[in-house]
Amino acid sequence: MTNSFEQGKNKPRFTPHSSLPTPLDPFLESPARLIEPNWCDRPSTQLAPDLLGCTLYRQLSSGMLIRATIVETEAYAPGDPACHAYKGLSRRNAAMFGPPGHSYVYLIYGMYHCLNVVSESTGIGSAVLIRALELNAIPSHLTPKQTAKPHRIAAGPGKLCRALAIDRTLDGILYHPDNGLWLVHRPRTIPKNQIVQTTRIGITKAADKPWRWYLKNSQSVSKLAA
DNA sequence: AAAATGATTATG
């Protein structure tokens, strides 16, 4: 399994590693806290706000474990012209039509990857884009420039994939510790007034749909409030 | 404001 982060000069070498022991982690000591496919089997407009405050884990082949809180999401739904699945199944978007609770990773603008959580049952093309994370630590493979402002390291869908060494080799996988990428439920409930709902970013089609959500006081969202 | 950078999709 090769990962684009392994190629090219100055790029770190990372591959998901199933042979590593499951990391010791307080949130995983209760197995029920792992987010499973059934929980994701509903419309992306419901799943997206519910993913705020949940934890995304990434384990690299080095053994390094990155823990991150999801602070910004967007929903992409069937019948939504901005959704990659809108024009039907293709090689790129196949994971969107796959089972819920799996990943959809795509390359955008030739240089950044974006990470999604697939929602709804197999055959329905919908997903939630993870747009920003708050990291618990600074990944060692990033440059000093990239880590100059720690709370901005994963503030944006392309930046968070860079920070977590996520590329298309992780497309279509089940979110699970065995795959080096998994999700865990919120450690505590989030008051509704801490969640802001607005329009999506960076799209021209269906730009009026209010399908972006973020945590109100987070300094790690892709676009800070004015 | 505009470049960087490449896969995917639309068009001839």
Place this chain on the structure above:
DNA sequence: ATAATCATTTTC
């Protein structure tokens, strides 16, 4: 075959 698009980020 060729052009246009693209759920972005950084730099000038």
